[in-house]
Amino acid sequence: MSAAGAVDFYFEFSSPYGYVASELADGIERRIGRALRWRPILLGPIFKITGQAPLTNVPLKGDYAKRDFARSARLHGVAYRQPDRFPIGTVAACRAFYSLDERDEPGARSFAKSLYRAYFVDNRNIGDTATMLQVARDAGFDSDALASAIEAPQLKERVRREVDAAIAAGVFGSPFFIVDGEPFWGVDRIPMLEDWVRKGGW
Amino acid sequence: MSAAGAVDFYFEFSSPYGYVASELADGIERRIGRALRWRPILLGPIFKITGQAPLTNVPLKGDYAKRDFARSARLHGVAYRQPDRFPIGTVAACRAFYSLDERDEPGARSFAKSLYRAYFVDNRNIGDTATMLQVARDAGFDSDALASAIEAPQLKERVRREVDAAIAAGVFGSPFFIVDGEPFWGVDRIPMLEDWVRKGGW
Numbered sequence: 001m002s003a004a005g006a007v008d009f010y011f012e013f014s015s016p017y018g019y020v021a022s023e024l025a026d027g028i029e030r031r032i033g034r035a036l037r038w039r040p041i042l043l044g045p046i047f048k049i050t051g052q053a054p055l056t057n058v059p060l061k062g063d064y065a066k067r068d069f070a071r072s073a074r075l076h077g078v079a080y081r082q083p084d085r086f087p088i089g090t091v092a093a094c095r096a097f098y099s100l101d102e103r104d105e106p107g108a109r110s111f112a113k114s115l116y117r118a119y120f121v122d123n124r125n126i127g128d129t130a131t132m133l134q135v136a137r138d139a140g141f142d143s144d145a146l147a148s149a150i151e152a153p154q155l156k157e158r159v160r161r162e163v164d165a166a167i168a169a170g171v172f173g174s175p176f177f178i179v180d181g182e183p184f185w186g187v188d189r190i191p192m193l194e195d196w197v198r199k200g201g202w
Numbered sequence: 203m204s205a206a207g208a209v210d211f212y213f214e215f216s217s218p219y220g221y222v223a224s225e226l227a228d229g230i231e232r233r234i235g236r237a238l239r240w241r242p243i244l245l246g247p248i249f250k251i252t253g254q255a256p257l258t259n260v261p262l263k264g265d266y267a268k269r270d271f272a273r274s275a276r277l278h279g280v281a282y283r284q285p286d287r288f289p290i291g292t293v294a295a296c297r298a299f300y301s302l303d304e305r306d307e308p309g310a311r312s313f314a315k316s317l318y319r320a321y322f323v324d325n326r327n328i329g330d331t332a333t334m335l336q337v338a339r340d341a342g343f344d345s346d347a348l349a350s351a352i353e354a355p356q357l358k359e360r361v362r363r364e365v366d367a368a369i370a371a372g373v374f375g376s377p378f379f380i381v382d383g384e385p386f387w388g389v390d391r392i393p394m395l396e397d398w399v400r401k402g403g404w
Contacts, residue, residue: 049261051253059251060374064385074404075394172262183266188390192277202276 013090016069021175088127215292218271223377290329301351
């Protein structure tokens with residue numbers, strides 16, 4: 001990676017577009033020559049500020065969204081299955097991520113990918129803490145340590161802090177990228193982001 | 203154009219992304235070999251159903267939106283200036299469009315482009331009926347005839363019918379395209395639309 005700072009990559013574990021972005025993330029890093037800093041967040045508190053609702057709950061938009069989730073995955077060659085339970089609460093998944101991230105950033109990233117695939121390919125409800133921990137175990141992580149860690153006050157506080165910081169940075173959706181202060185929302189803005197980085201701004 | 207049916211192209215005259223799409227429309231037609239059927243609509247009644255608000259009024263999203271309007275135009279090589287008055291009411295513009303469209307479809311399309319450029323390039327408030335009619339006059343249309351036409355009950359009813367039909371078809375934003383029943387929302391979905399048409403569905 002170049003000396004330029006990392007690009008913030010915000011995502012919510014219940015977000016189909018966040019999942020697609022997670023599958024494209026390594027390619028983005030290679031093409032722009034800069035690291036992505038993975039930051040799972042919770043859209044619930046953010047939607048309270050923006051007055052938004054989960055896409056599939058919005059009249060007219062809901063049917064479109066389900067169709068577009070699958071189409072967007074397909075366009076990018078990413079496996080996708082609409083989960084039976086959708087959307088789900090992902091606070092435990094977030095805590096587990098940050099628990100790993102504090103000691104092992106590549107491990108946390110790999111864990112995030114495992115969680116996303118479990119949910120959006122294998123239809124496993126990662127909103128259920130036992131299932132989330134089982135996914136961690138299947139991927140070779142110490143799920144007992146994670147089970148304790150996610151109950152620790154400092155991790156609960158950590159997730160709150162991350163969400164507050166995302167809001168302060170203007171994040172309102174998933175995926176959301178910030179490059180040197182410039183925000184890009186959505187899988188569909190990835191080409192714009194890459195063009196932006198290549199040109200050093202417009 | 204090929205024998206395949208026209209592609210519905212819905213847009214709102216106050217929509218920056220609708221404007222960008224209008225500038226790309228002729229290229230889309232050439233590439234997919236099918237005609238676009240231009241359909242101005244009003245997002246006001248649609249947002250009442252979906253619970254959405256004009257983008258620039260949404261917390262967090264508003265600042266992003268203004269930045270993204272300009273970026274999206276720039277990405278596509280389209281001139282853009284954020285209008286001083288935004289958003290605006292466009293019912294008179296819609297009525298004028300359909301008045302022309304009933305007799306002269308290419309004329310109506312050309313008029314729509316003139317309105318969009320007046321608003322998003324020259325900062326003229328096309329939500330003001332006198333200004334809208336002046337834009338028509340400047341573009342060579344009979345503005346006196348339009349001024350009478352937009353007061354006629356059948357044109358008011360026509361716009362209501364078009365908006366109802368759009369809602370029935372699932373339209374919730376601008377631009378919005380429907381190809382053989384498949385919906386595509388946003389300038390960013392145009393490549394997906396073209397891919398869809400090329401492959402005859404996925």
